[in-house]
Amino acid sequence: MTTKLSLKRLTLLALPLAAVAGVSTAASADEWTPTRSIEFIAPANPGGGWDTLVRTTSRVIQQEGLADQNFAAINVPGGGGAVAWAQIARDSGNPHKLFATSPPIILVPLAGTSRHDHNDFTPIARLITDYSIVLVRDDSDYGDLNELFAAIEENPGLSIGGGSAPGSMDHISIAGLASAAGLNAAEVNYIPFSGGGEAMTSLMGGHVEAVITGAGEASGQLGAGSELRALGVSAPERMGGVLADIPTYQEQDIDYTFDIWRGVMGAPDMPAEAVAYYEDLFARMQETEGWQDARDQLGWLDAYQSSEAFGEFLDAQKELFSEVLSELGLLGD
Structure with a gap:
Protein backbone atom coordinates (compact mmCIF):
# COMPACT_ATOMS: atom_id res chain seq x y z
CA MET A 1 0.00 0.00 0.00
CA THR A 2 1.67 3.28 -1.04
CA THR A 3 0.17 5.23 1.85
CA LYS A 4 1.80 2.94 4.36
CA LEU A 5 5.23 3.27 2.80
CA SER A 6 5.10 7.05 2.62
CA LEU A 7 3.62 7.50 6.08
CA LYS A 8 6.48 5.51 7.56
CA ARG A 9 8.83 8.09 6.11
CA LEU A 10 7.45 10.70 8.51
CA THR A 11 10.16 9.83 11.01
CA LEU A 12 13.04 10.50 8.66
CA LEU A 13 13.07 14.29 8.95
CA ALA A 14 11.96 14.52 12.58
CA LEU A 15 14.80 12.76 14.38
CA PRO A 16 16.65 14.71 17.11
CA LEU A 17 19.64 16.34 15.44
CA ALA A 18 22.10 17.09 18.23
CA ALA A 19 24.77 17.82 15.65
CA VAL A 20 22.97 20.99 14.51
CA ALA A 21 22.45 22.30 18.01
CA GLY A 22 25.50 24.55 17.99
CA VAL A 23 24.63 28.22 18.44
CA SER A 24 26.87 31.27 18.36
CA THR A 25 24.34 33.93 19.24
CA ALA A 26 25.53 35.15 22.63
CA ALA A 27 27.24 38.26 21.28
CA SER A 28 24.22 39.27 19.18
CA ALA A 29 21.81 38.46 22.02
CA ASP A 30 23.55 41.08 24.21
CA GLU A 31 22.34 43.79 21.82
CA TRP A 32 18.65 43.42 22.75
CA THR A 33 16.64 42.37 25.77
CA PRO A 34 12.85 42.40 26.33
CA THR A 35 11.46 45.60 27.81
CA ARG A 36 8.14 44.12 28.91
CA SER A 37 6.47 40.77 29.58
CA ILE A 38 6.62 38.29 26.69
CA GLU A 39 3.32 36.91 25.43
CA PHE A 40 3.95 33.16 25.01
CA ILE A 41 0.98 31.70 23.17
CA ALA A 42 -0.29 28.12 23.13
CA PRO A 43 -2.63 27.98 20.07
CA ALA A 44 -5.03 25.57 21.83
CA ASN A 45 -6.90 24.97 25.06
CA PRO A 46 -5.01 24.10 28.28
CA GLY A 47 -3.77 20.55 28.66
CA GLY A 48 -2.38 19.88 25.19
CA GLY A 49 1.14 19.62 23.82
CA TRP A 50 1.52 23.30 22.95
CA ASP A 51 0.21 24.31 26.35
CA THR A 52 2.57 21.88 28.10
CA LEU A 53 5.57 23.23 26.19
CA VAL A 54 4.66 26.87 26.87
CA ARG A 55 4.05 26.39 30.58
CA THR A 56 7.06 24.13 31.11
CA THR A 57 9.53 26.43 29.37
CA SER A 58 8.07 29.54 31.03
CA ARG A 59 8.37 27.94 34.46
CA VAL A 60 11.94 26.76 33.91
CA ILE A 61 13.05 30.16 32.57
CA GLN A 62 11.60 31.87 35.63
CA GLN A 63 12.89 29.34 38.18
CA GLU A 64 16.38 29.35 36.70
CA GLY A 65 16.50 33.15 36.55
CA LEU A 66 17.30 33.17 32.84
CA ALA A 67 15.28 36.29 31.91
CA ASP A 68 14.40 39.54 33.66
CA GLN A 69 10.95 39.71 32.07
CA ASN A 70 8.07 37.32 32.68
CA PHE A 71 6.92 34.82 30.03
CA ALA A 72 3.12 34.96 30.23
CA ALA A 73 1.39 31.76 29.06
CA ILE A 74 -1.70 32.57 26.97
CA ASN A 75 -4.14 30.07 25.44
CA VAL A 76 -5.74 31.00 22.10
CA PRO A 77 -7.71 27.95 20.92
CA GLY A 78 -9.52 27.35 17.65
CA GLY A 79 -9.06 25.98 14.17
CA GLY A 80 -6.25 23.62 15.07
CA GLY A 81 -4.05 26.67 15.68
CA ALA A 82 -5.42 28.85 12.88
CA VAL A 83 -7.17 31.35 15.20
CA ALA A 84 -3.96 32.09 17.10
CA TRP A 85 -1.87 32.26 13.93
CA ALA A 86 -4.24 34.83 12.41
CA GLN A 87 -3.91 37.02 15.50
CA ILE A 88 -0.13 36.71 15.63
CA ALA A 89 0.22 37.42 11.90
CA ARG A 90 -1.35 40.85 12.45
CA ASP A 91 1.39 41.78 14.95
CA SER A 92 4.31 42.02 12.56
CA GLY A 93 7.65 43.06 14.03
CA ASN A 94 6.60 42.55 17.66
CA PRO A 95 9.65 41.15 19.53
CA HIS A 96 7.58 40.35 22.62
CA LYS A 97 5.29 37.71 21.11
CA LEU A 98 6.18 34.01 20.81
CA PHE A 99 4.15 30.85 20.23
CA ALA A 100 4.63 27.12 20.58
CA THR A 101 4.69 25.18 17.33
CA SER A 102 4.78 21.62 16.03
CA PRO A 103 3.70 19.77 12.83
CA PRO A 104 0.24 21.47 12.62
CA ILE A 105 1.95 24.72 11.50
CA ILE A 106 2.69 22.75 8.31
CA LEU A 107 -0.28 20.37 8.19
CA VAL A 108 -3.22 22.71 8.87
CA PRO A 109 -2.37 25.16 6.04
CA LEU A 110 -1.71 22.25 3.67
CA ALA A 111 -5.17 20.90 4.48
CA GLY A 112 -6.61 24.27 3.48
CA THR A 113 -7.94 25.33 6.89
CA SER A 114 -5.52 28.21 7.56
CA ARG A 115 -4.26 30.90 5.21
CA HIS A 116 -1.14 31.33 7.35
CA ASP A 117 1.74 28.86 7.30
CA HIS A 118 5.25 28.71 8.75
CA ASN A 119 6.57 31.15 6.16
CA ASP A 120 4.43 33.91 7.70
CA PHE A 121 6.28 33.75 11.02
CA THR A 122 9.78 33.91 12.46
CA PRO A 123 11.42 30.61 13.41
CA ILE A 124 13.14 30.90 16.80
CA ALA A 125 14.28 27.41 17.82
CA ARG A 126 13.27 23.78 17.72
CA LEU A 127 13.41 22.40 21.26
CA ILE A 128 12.31 18.80 21.67
CA THR A 129 10.97 15.61 20.19
CA ASP A 130 7.88 14.00 21.71
CA ASP A 253 4.29 -6.15 15.42
CA ILE A 254 3.25 -2.80 13.90
CA ASP A 255 6.28 -1.43 12.08
CA TYR A 256 5.70 2.29 12.59
CA THR A 257 7.18 5.17 14.58
CA PHE A 258 6.13 8.83 14.70
CA ASP A 259 8.11 11.74 16.10
CA ILE A 260 6.47 15.00 17.21
CA TRP A 261 8.92 17.88 17.06
CA ARG A 262 8.07 20.97 19.06
CA GLY A 263 9.59 24.41 19.00
CA VAL A 264 9.06 28.16 19.25
CA MET A 265 8.23 30.76 16.62
CA GLY A 266 7.70 34.51 16.79
CA ALA A 267 5.65 37.22 15.13
CA PRO A 268 6.36 38.01 11.46
CA ASP A 269 9.51 40.02 10.71
CA MET A 270 10.87 39.85 14.24
CA PRO A 271 14.10 41.90 14.51
CA ALA A 272 17.26 39.82 14.12
CA GLU A 273 18.63 40.94 17.48
CA ALA A 274 15.48 39.67 19.21
CA VAL A 275 15.76 36.33 17.41
CA ALA A 276 19.37 36.07 18.61
CA TYR A 277 18.29 36.81 22.19
CA TYR A 278 15.66 34.06 22.21
CA GLU A 279 17.93 31.54 20.45
CA ASP A 280 20.51 32.04 23.16
CA LEU A 281 17.91 31.96 25.95
CA PHE A 282 16.44 28.62 24.87
CA ALA A 283 19.88 27.12 24.28
CA ARG A 284 20.91 28.08 27.84
CA MET A 285 17.60 26.81 29.21
CA GLN A 286 18.31 23.33 27.88
CA GLU A 287 21.53 23.23 29.90
CA THR A 288 19.77 23.78 33.24
CA GLU A 289 18.92 21.09 35.75
CA GLY A 290 15.35 22.37 35.94
CA TRP A 291 14.82 21.82 32.24
CA GLN A 292 16.46 18.40 32.23
CA ASP A 293 14.28 17.24 35.12
CA ALA A 294 11.09 18.47 33.42
CA ARG A 295 12.15 17.02 30.07
CA ASP A 296 12.79 13.59 31.54
CA GLN A 297 9.52 13.59 33.49
CA LEU A 298 7.59 14.36 30.29
CA GLY A 299 9.47 11.83 28.18
CA TRP A 300 10.85 14.49 25.83
CA LEU A 301 14.18 14.35 23.98
CA ASP A 302 16.27 17.47 23.39
CA ALA A 303 16.38 18.31 19.68
CA TYR A 304 17.59 21.91 19.58
CA GLN A 305 17.93 23.76 16.28
CA SER A 306 18.81 27.42 15.82
CA SER A 307 16.51 29.79 13.94
CA GLU A 308 18.15 29.25 10.56
CA ALA A 309 18.35 25.45 10.88
CA PHE A 310 14.77 25.30 12.17
CA GLY A 311 13.54 27.32 9.20
CA GLU A 312 15.23 24.92 6.77
CA PHE A 313 13.76 21.98 8.67
CA LEU A 314 10.25 23.46 8.36
CA ASP A 315 10.65 23.83 4.59
CA ALA A 316 11.64 20.17 4.32
CA GLN A 317 8.70 19.11 6.50
CA LYS A 318 6.30 20.95 4.19
CA GLU A 319 7.57 19.01 1.20
CA LEU A 320 7.27 15.69 3.04
CA PHE A 321 3.81 16.31 4.50
CA SER A 322 2.49 17.51 1.13
CA GLU A 323 3.09 14.01 -0.24
CA VAL A 324 1.41 12.32 2.72
CA LEU A 325 -1.71 14.51 2.73
CA SER A 326 -2.05 14.07 -1.02
CA GLU A 327 -2.06 10.28 -0.63
CA LEU A 328 -4.71 10.50 2.10
CA GLY A 329 -6.85 12.81 -0.05
CA LEU A 330 -6.57 15.59 2.54
CA LEU A 331 -4.48 18.14 0.65
CA GLY A 332 -6.35 21.43 0.39
CA ASP A 333 -6.88 23.44 -2.77
Whole structure:
Protein backbone atom coordinates (compact mmCIF):
# COMPACT_ATOMS: atom_id res chain seq x y z
CA MET A 1 0.00 0.00 0.00
CA THR A 2 1.67 3.28 -1.04
CA THR A 3 0.17 5.23 1.85
CA LYS A 4 1.80 2.94 4.36
CA LEU A 5 5.23 3.27 2.80
CA SER A 6 5.10 7.05 2.62
CA LEU A 7 3.62 7.50 6.08
CA LYS A 8 6.48 5.51 7.56
CA ARG A 9 8.83 8.09 6.11
CA LEU A 10 7.45 10.70 8.51
CA THR A 11 10.16 9.83 11.01
CA LEU A 12 13.04 10.50 8.66
CA LEU A 13 13.07 14.29 8.95
CA ALA A 14 11.96 14.52 12.58
CA LEU A 15 14.80 12.76 14.38
CA PRO A 16 16.65 14.71 17.11
CA LEU A 17 19.64 16.34 15.44
CA ALA A 18 22.10 17.09 18.23
CA ALA A 19 24.77 17.82 15.65
CA VAL A 20 22.97 20.99 14.51
CA ALA A 21 22.45 22.30 18.01
CA GLY A 22 25.50 24.55 17.99
CA VAL A 23 24.63 28.22 18.44
CA SER A 24 26.87 31.27 18.36
CA THR A 25 24.34 33.93 19.24
CA ALA A 26 25.53 35.15 22.63
CA ALA A 27 27.24 38.26 21.28
CA SER A 28 24.22 39.27 19.18
CA ALA A 29 21.81 38.46 22.02
CA ASP A 30 23.55 41.08 24.21
CA GLU A 31 22.34 43.79 21.82
CA TRP A 32 18.65 43.42 22.75
CA THR A 33 16.64 42.37 25.77
CA PRO A 34 12.85 42.40 26.33
CA THR A 35 11.46 45.60 27.81
CA ARG A 36 8.14 44.12 28.91
CA SER A 37 6.47 40.77 29.58
CA ILE A 38 6.62 38.29 26.69
CA GLU A 39 3.32 36.91 25.43
CA PHE A 40 3.95 33.16 25.01
CA ILE A 41 0.98 31.70 23.17
CA ALA A 42 -0.29 28.12 23.13
CA PRO A 43 -2.63 27.98 20.07
CA ALA A 44 -5.03 25.57 21.83
CA ASN A 45 -6.90 24.97 25.06
CA PRO A 46 -5.01 24.10 28.28
CA GLY A 47 -3.77 20.55 28.66
CA GLY A 48 -2.38 19.88 25.19
CA GLY A 49 1.14 19.62 23.82
CA TRP A 50 1.52 23.30 22.95
CA ASP A 51 0.21 24.31 26.35
CA THR A 52 2.57 21.88 28.10
CA LEU A 53 5.57 23.23 26.19
CA VAL A 54 4.66 26.87 26.87
CA ARG A 55 4.05 26.39 30.58
CA THR A 56 7.06 24.13 31.11
CA THR A 57 9.53 26.43 29.37
CA SER A 58 8.07 29.54 31.03
CA ARG A 59 8.37 27.94 34.46
CA VAL A 60 11.94 26.76 33.91
CA ILE A 61 13.05 30.16 32.57
CA GLN A 62 11.60 31.87 35.63
CA GLN A 63 12.89 29.34 38.18
CA GLU A 64 16.38 29.35 36.70
CA GLY A 65 16.50 33.15 36.55
CA LEU A 66 17.30 33.17 32.84
CA ALA A 67 15.28 36.29 31.91
CA ASP A 68 14.40 39.54 33.66
CA GLN A 69 10.95 39.71 32.07
CA ASN A 70 8.07 37.32 32.68
CA PHE A 71 6.92 34.82 30.03
CA ALA A 72 3.12 34.96 30.23
CA ALA A 73 1.39 31.76 29.06
CA ILE A 74 -1.70 32.57 26.97
CA ASN A 75 -4.14 30.07 25.44
CA VAL A 76 -5.74 31.00 22.10
CA PRO A 77 -7.71 27.95 20.92
CA GLY A 78 -9.52 27.35 17.65
CA GLY A 79 -9.06 25.98 14.17
CA GLY A 80 -6.25 23.62 15.07
CA GLY A 81 -4.05 26.67 15.68
CA ALA A 82 -5.42 28.85 12.88
CA VAL A 83 -7.17 31.35 15.20
CA ALA A 84 -3.96 32.09 17.10
CA TRP A 85 -1.87 32.26 13.93
CA ALA A 86 -4.24 34.83 12.41
CA GLN A 87 -3.91 37.02 15.50
CA ILE A 88 -0.13 36.71 15.63
CA ALA A 89 0.22 37.42 11.90
CA ARG A 90 -1.35 40.85 12.45
CA ASP A 91 1.39 41.78 14.95
CA SER A 92 4.31 42.02 12.56
CA GLY A 93 7.65 43.06 14.03
CA ASN A 94 6.60 42.55 17.66
CA PRO A 95 9.65 41.15 19.53
CA HIS A 96 7.58 40.35 22.62
CA LYS A 97 5.29 37.71 21.11
CA LEU A 98 6.18 34.01 20.81
CA PHE A 99 4.15 30.85 20.23
CA ALA A 100 4.63 27.12 20.58
CA THR A 101 4.69 25.18 17.33
CA SER A 102 4.78 21.62 16.03
CA PRO A 103 3.70 19.77 12.83
CA PRO A 104 0.24 21.47 12.62
CA ILE A 105 1.95 24.72 11.50
CA ILE A 106 2.69 22.75 8.31
CA LEU A 107 -0.28 20.37 8.19
CA VAL A 108 -3.22 22.71 8.87
CA PRO A 109 -2.37 25.16 6.04
CA LEU A 110 -1.71 22.25 3.67
CA ALA A 111 -5.17 20.90 4.48
CA GLY A 112 -6.61 24.27 3.48
CA THR A 113 -7.94 25.33 6.89
CA SER A 114 -5.52 28.21 7.56
CA ARG A 115 -4.26 30.90 5.21
CA HIS A 116 -1.14 31.33 7.35
CA ASP A 117 1.74 28.86 7.30
CA HIS A 118 5.25 28.71 8.75
CA ASN A 119 6.57 31.15 6.16
CA ASP A 120 4.43 33.91 7.70
CA PHE A 121 6.28 33.75 11.02
CA THR A 122 9.78 33.91 12.46
CA PRO A 123 11.42 30.61 13.41
CA ILE A 124 13.14 30.90 16.80
CA ALA A 125 14.28 27.41 17.82
CA ARG A 126 13.27 23.78 17.72
CA LEU A 127 13.41 22.40 21.26
CA ILE A 128 12.31 18.80 21.67
CA THR A 129 10.97 15.61 20.19
CA ASP A 130 7.88 14.00 21.71
CA TYR A 131 5.98 10.88 20.63
CA SER A 132 2.37 9.86 20.03
CA ILE A 133 0.51 7.67 22.49
CA VAL A 134 -2.78 5.76 22.11
CA LEU A 135 -5.05 5.84 25.15
CA VAL A 136 -8.24 4.03 26.13
CA ARG A 137 -10.32 4.13 29.28
CA ASP A 138 -8.97 1.95 32.07
CA ASP A 139 -12.08 -0.24 31.89
CA SER A 140 -11.75 -0.74 28.11
CA ASP A 141 -11.88 -4.28 26.71
CA TYR A 142 -8.91 -3.59 24.43
CA GLY A 143 -5.71 -5.10 25.77
CA ASP A 144 -3.40 -3.93 22.98
CA LEU A 145 -3.34 -2.05 19.69
CA ASN A 146 -4.09 -5.09 17.59
CA GLU A 147 -7.32 -5.70 19.48
CA LEU A 148 -8.31 -2.05 18.97
CA PHE A 149 -7.65 -2.16 15.23
CA ALA A 150 -9.43 -5.51 14.87
CA ALA A 151 -12.51 -3.88 16.40
CA ILE A 152 -12.18 -0.87 14.08
CA GLU A 153 -11.86 -3.13 11.05
CA GLU A 154 -15.07 -4.89 12.07
CA ASN A 155 -16.85 -1.64 12.90
CA PRO A 156 -15.34 1.36 11.01
CA GLY A 157 -17.67 3.70 12.84
CA LEU A 158 -15.65 3.42 16.04
CA SER A 159 -14.07 6.81 16.67
CA ILE A 160 -10.57 7.85 17.68
CA GLY A 161 -10.16 11.35 19.08
CA GLY A 162 -7.17 13.64 18.85
CA GLY A 163 -6.16 17.15 19.83
CA SER A 164 -5.54 18.54 16.36
CA ALA A 165 -7.59 19.38 13.28
CA PRO A 166 -8.43 16.93 10.48
CA GLY A 167 -5.34 16.38 8.36
CA SER A 168 -3.14 17.66 11.17
CA MET A 169 -0.67 15.97 13.51
CA ASP A 170 -2.77 13.54 15.55
CA HIS A 171 -4.82 12.61 12.50
CA ILE A 172 -1.71 11.88 10.42
CA SER A 173 -0.19 9.94 13.30
CA ILE A 174 -3.18 7.61 13.76
CA ALA A 175 -3.66 7.27 9.99
CA GLY A 176 -0.09 6.11 9.60
CA LEU A 177 -0.45 3.69 12.49
CA ALA A 178 -3.69 2.26 11.08
CA SER A 179 -2.08 1.85 7.66
CA ALA A 180 0.90 0.02 9.16
CA ALA A 181 -1.57 -2.25 10.99
CA GLY A 182 -3.21 -3.17 7.66
CA LEU A 183 -6.24 -0.86 7.66
CA ASN A 184 -7.24 1.74 5.07
CA ALA A 185 -5.80 4.91 6.60
CA ALA A 186 -8.24 7.18 4.78
CA GLU A 187 -11.20 5.48 6.48
CA VAL A 188 -10.13 5.99 10.10
CA ASN A 189 -12.99 7.76 11.92
CA TYR A 190 -10.92 10.56 13.44
CA ILE A 191 -12.68 13.07 15.73
CA PRO A 192 -10.81 16.39 16.24
CA PHE A 193 -10.76 18.29 19.53
CA SER A 194 -9.23 21.63 20.46
CA GLY A 195 -6.21 20.21 22.25
CA GLY A 196 -5.13 16.94 23.83
CA GLY A 197 -6.66 17.84 27.18
CA GLU A 198 -10.13 18.13 25.67
CA ALA A 199 -9.62 14.87 23.77
CA MET A 200 -8.71 13.00 26.95
CA THR A 201 -11.72 14.48 28.77
CA SER A 202 -13.95 13.24 25.95
CA LEU A 203 -12.39 9.78 26.22
CA MET A 204 -13.04 9.65 29.96
CA GLY A 205 -16.64 10.64 29.25
CA GLY A 206 -17.05 7.72 26.84
CA HIS A 207 -17.58 9.86 23.75
CA VAL A 208 -14.76 8.27 21.73
CA GLU A 209 -13.30 4.77 21.69
CA ALA A 210 -9.66 5.84 22.01
CA VAL A 211 -7.47 8.93 21.83
CA ILE A 212 -4.15 9.64 20.18
CA THR A 213 -2.14 12.48 21.69
CA GLY A 214 1.37 13.47 22.72
CA ALA A 215 3.07 11.19 25.23
CA GLY A 216 4.39 14.16 27.18
CA GLU A 217 1.00 15.75 27.71
CA ALA A 218 -0.54 12.37 28.63
CA SER A 219 2.15 11.47 31.19
CA GLY A 220 0.44 13.42 33.97
CA GLN A 221 -2.82 11.50 33.38
CA LEU A 222 -1.27 8.05 33.71
CA GLY A 223 -0.10 6.01 36.70
CA ALA A 224 -1.75 4.60 39.80
CA GLY A 225 -5.45 5.39 40.05
CA SER A 226 -5.68 6.76 36.51
CA GLU A 227 -8.92 6.49 34.55
CA LEU A 228 -6.85 6.07 31.38
CA ARG A 229 -4.63 3.28 30.09
CA ALA A 230 -2.06 3.44 27.30
CA LEU A 231 -1.99 0.78 24.56
CA GLY A 232 1.18 1.87 22.82
CA VAL A 233 3.69 4.64 22.13
CA SER A 234 5.22 5.66 18.79
CA ALA A 235 8.82 5.80 20.07
CA PRO A 236 11.45 3.43 18.61
CA GLU A 237 12.07 2.04 22.10
CA ARG A 238 10.37 2.20 25.49
CA MET A 239 10.38 5.52 27.29
CA GLY A 240 11.13 6.35 30.92
CA GLY A 241 9.21 7.49 33.99
CA VAL A 242 5.49 6.72 34.15
CA LEU A 243 5.67 5.68 30.49
CA ALA A 244 8.26 2.93 31.06
CA ASP A 245 5.74 0.06 31.02
CA ILE A 246 4.01 1.12 27.81
CA PRO A 247 4.94 -1.08 24.81
CA THR A 248 6.00 0.50 21.54
CA TYR A 249 4.06 -0.04 18.35
CA GLN A 250 6.91 -2.18 17.05
CA GLU A 251 6.70 -4.49 20.07
CA GLN A 252 3.14 -5.20 18.93
CA ASP A 253 4.29 -6.15 15.42
CA ILE A 254 3.25 -2.80 13.90
CA ASP A 255 6.28 -1.43 12.08
CA TYR A 256 5.70 2.29 12.59
CA THR A 257 7.18 5.17 14.58
CA PHE A 258 6.13 8.83 14.70
CA ASP A 259 8.11 11.74 16.10
CA ILE A 260 6.47 15.00 17.21
CA TRP A 261 8.92 17.88 17.06
CA ARG A 262 8.07 20.97 19.06
CA GLY A 263 9.59 24.41 19.00
CA VAL A 264 9.06 28.16 19.25
CA MET A 265 8.23 30.76 16.62
CA GLY A 266 7.70 34.51 16.79
CA ALA A 267 5.65 37.22 15.13
CA PRO A 268 6.36 38.01 11.46
CA ASP A 269 9.51 40.02 10.71
CA MET A 270 10.87 39.85 14.24
CA PRO A 271 14.10 41.90 14.51
CA ALA A 272 17.26 39.82 14.12
CA GLU A 273 18.63 40.94 17.48
CA ALA A 274 15.48 39.67 19.21
CA VAL A 275 15.76 36.33 17.41
CA ALA A 276 19.37 36.07 18.61
CA TYR A 277 18.29 36.81 22.19
CA TYR A 278 15.66 34.06 22.21
CA GLU A 279 17.93 31.54 20.45
CA ASP A 280 20.51 32.04 23.16
CA LEU A 281 17.91 31.96 25.95
CA PHE A 282 16.44 28.62 24.87
CA ALA A 283 19.88 27.12 24.28
CA ARG A 284 20.91 28.08 27.84
CA MET A 285 17.60 26.81 29.21
CA GLN A 286 18.31 23.33 27.88
CA GLU A 287 21.53 23.23 29.90
CA THR A 288 19.77 23.78 33.24
CA GLU A 289 18.92 21.09 35.75
CA GLY A 290 15.35 22.37 35.94
CA TRP A 291 14.82 21.82 32.24
CA GLN A 292 16.46 18.40 32.23
CA ASP A 293 14.28 17.24 35.12
CA ALA A 294 11.09 18.47 33.42
CA ARG A 295 12.15 17.02 30.07
CA ASP A 296 12.79 13.59 31.54
CA GLN A 297 9.52 13.59 33.49
CA LEU A 298 7.59 14.36 30.29
CA GLY A 299 9.47 11.83 28.18
CA TRP A 300 10.85 14.49 25.83
CA LEU A 301 14.18 14.35 23.98
CA ASP A 302 16.27 17.47 23.39
CA ALA A 303 16.38 18.31 19.68
CA TYR A 304 17.59 21.91 19.58
CA GLN A 305 17.93 23.76 16.28
CA SER A 306 18.81 27.42 15.82
CA SER A 307 16.51 29.79 13.94
CA GLU A 308 18.15 29.25 10.56
CA ALA A 309 18.35 25.45 10.88
CA PHE A 310 14.77 25.30 12.17
CA GLY A 311 13.54 27.32 9.20
CA GLU A 312 15.23 24.92 6.77
CA PHE A 313 13.76 21.98 8.67
CA LEU A 314 10.25 23.46 8.36
CA ASP A 315 10.65 23.83 4.59
CA ALA A 316 11.64 20.17 4.32
CA GLN A 317 8.70 19.11 6.50
CA LYS A 318 6.30 20.95 4.19
CA GLU A 319 7.57 19.01 1.20
CA LEU A 320 7.27 15.69 3.04
CA PHE A 321 3.81 16.31 4.50
CA SER A 322 2.49 17.51 1.13
CA GLU A 323 3.09 14.01 -0.24
CA VAL A 324 1.41 12.32 2.72
CA LEU A 325 -1.71 14.51 2.73
CA SER A 326 -2.05 14.07 -1.02
CA GLU A 327 -2.06 10.28 -0.63
CA LEU A 328 -4.71 10.50 2.10
CA GLY A 329 -6.85 12.81 -0.05
CA LEU A 330 -6.57 15.59 2.54
CA LEU A 331 -4.48 18.14 0.65
CA GLY A 332 -6.35 21.43 0.39
CA ASP A 333 -6.88 23.44 -2.77
